[in-house]
Amino acid sequence: MAKKVGIRTIELTTPPSFTAWASVVGKKEGEGPLAQHFDVINNDTTFGESTWEKTESRMQKDAVNKTLEKAVMANTQIDYLFAGDLLNQCIASSFGLREFDIPVLGLYGACATFTEGLGLASVMIDSGAGNNCVVVTSSHFASAERQFRLPLEYGGQRTPTSQWTVTGSGACVLSKEGQGPFIKQICFGTIEDLGIKDANNMGAAMAPAACSTLMHFFEDTQTTPEDYDLILTGDLGQVGSSLLYELLEKENIDIKAKHSDCGLLIFDLEKQDVHAGASGAGCCSSVFCSYILKRLKDGNINNMLFMATGALLSTTSTQQGESIPGVAHLIHISNTK
């Protein structure tokens, strides 16, 4: 059984455990600082597929297969797949997962989809409705660029606040039984919109949602940043992280000493020329399902918050002059139940 703590936070009675995880990334990610932690690095950014969208589906499929292999589990042992991506109508997930014969719950929370999935899968397991769930998300630099911005062939110059969409997918198995790390609490976020209209500045659009969810969680649980080894955000990048610090400062909360952002971990910002950092629904899932889960398992981190953030825009909304709403979903992970 789950229960509410404070206004928004869910506390799980039987916290599900991370049983296995896998990450599949492209060439550029394989040249970055986390290279040694990924399961699969493909130096051909197409993965041998004929289109970028098919490549993205392929990465999800490979990530799920690799996770199942590492969990030593058959498809039939998985109750539900929670999946999502950034492509129109989430085709990376639908096409990538159609062969698994596992019920699929499609999600859309932009780059916050991964923690949305972890949260929903945890409630599902805690409720007794399933024993094992897989959560997977993906993104691909080339499929995102041509869908959201410009064709790569156009060679458009990137603005300093822009972020580089990760070519990657991360997947994990969450189980009722296990040795941890465990998902203990969840705080799903509201949609926040402070009127940012620059589609090349996602960090700024997402920071208010990150601030809102984090504030709610601290208030509900009566904890402070000092209670955690790490506060990990999804892909705020440099601009979004600074803005988050600024927004939290107004509330007298300082997370700087504890904060890290997947969008700042996966690339070497200077050497790899990615401007304000990385982004994409596959950014935080590939970083979390490699480097972070390893550090948790090794005991280098024991108690952390993981909050992915999403910018809920489309090219249509931007072209119609709309601002960019953001959303952030948080999970609390610990090595002890």
Next chain:
Amino acid sequence: MAKKVGIRTIELTTPPSFTAWASVVGKKEGEGPLAQHFDVINNDTTFGESTWEKTESRMQKDAVNKTLEKAVMANTQIDYLFAGDLLNQCIASSFGLREFDIPVLGLYGACATFTEGLGLASVMIDSGAGNNCVVVTSSHFASAERQFRLPLEYGGQRTPTSQWTVTGSGACVLSKEGQGPFIKQICFGTIEDLGIKDANNMGAAMAPAACSTLMHFFEDTQTTPEDYDLILTGDLGQVGSSLLYELLEKENIDIKAKHSDCGLLIFDLEKQDVHAGASGAGCCSSVFCSYILKRLKDGNINNMLFMATGALLSTTSTQQGESIPGVAHLIHISNTK
């Protein structure tokens, strides 16, 4: 607590109750056979908004507000909003729901999104993680046509198998406490793909998924169509319904006497010139959150299955020669706990 029955079906220990519901539709829907059952019929298909996408957001917002009004509930009493639509990056939901200050769980299951949401919201309530959830989906004929097919101004001729996207939104409040009707069981579906490639024949693409989910549910629960007053599908239309009968016949199951399809209920197929029926993520939600829930409440229906079906395509996947995967999620609703 929830438990698994058979292989895929979830049985809820404390079935959530439908507390209130509302439907908001456009002019054409208001001229159809269900006109008297809708809460709001807007004869200006723009609802006074400047774009079709903004109109769709507006419909979701109006449907949620109307539902809350009928439930006599404030925003603060709702724990989570489960929402989705067919627009790229689900902007109808993100923009329509940004003002409610309620955590939003974005979903994408194409036209199966509504029952996906009802199922997830039920598990959430049953688990103890919340007392009240709102589920809402929408679609708009004009936003769908220009996104998925052709600009309306082009005046393209519709094929006989094509379906007319409903301009509408349906929303409901599911609660821990209530007098019913209750959601007792849930069967989430796998992605099925028999290779249909005609994007103007969604019914055919969705029928295999409908068959698979229904078969699994009957097997898990050891029930037959005779055990239910109604087996309601989302928007299979004429072509999809016939194909579903055909697929089920091979398994010696005959649902004809019990079956009805929201896509065949909302319009008068002959008089309103909608070819194979209606479709869209707002089709089954607006029909269910009006006519069907009224019939349940009045006791004209006491025990039913509601299975929405989704065609998981995008214009990109179609242009790349891909087939159309389908998915179907089923919920079992009864007037007795």
